[in-house]
Amino acid sequence: xxxxxxxxxxxxxxxxxxxxxxxxxxxxxxxxxxxxxxxxxxxxxxxxxxxxxxxxxxxxxxxxxxxxxxxxxxxxxxxxxxxxxxxxxxxxxx
Numbered sequence: 001x002x003x004x005x006x007x008x009x010x011x012x013x014x015x016x017x018x019x020x021x022x023x024x025x026x027x028x029x030x031x032x033x034x035x036x037x038x039x040x041x042x043x044x045x046x047x048x049x050x051x052x053x054x055x056x057x058x059x060x061x062x063x064x065x066x067x068x069x070x071x072x073x074x075x076x077x078x079x080x081x082x083x084x085x086x087x088x089x090x091x092x093x094x
Contacts, residue, residue: 016051016054017051017054017055017058019036019046020036020037020038020057020058020061021033021035021036021038021043022035022036023035024036027040028068032064036061037060037061037062037064037065037068038057038061042057042060042061
């Protein structure tokens with residue numbers, strides 16, 4: 001049985017942590033893969049790291065993806081808001 005670092009019961013680990021790769025292997029502007037959100041080193045050394053490290057990488061990838069989605073939503077919401085023109089007091093056409 002594997003020791004647990006939390007106060008909860010230990011959990012057996014029967015399965016390897018699968019790679020988060022989805023086949024979109026392109027580096028984004030921050031250096032992370034656009035598909036799985038792993039860094040270059042995380043992708044390069046995936047097969048050499050142990051299971052707890054893989055779990056930490058997957059958790060970091062999840063946080064990076066959520067942050068990227070939040071940035072994208074924020075950018076889309078600012079682009080989609082209509083700009084309100086200021087009322088002109090001296091416009092005789094109104």
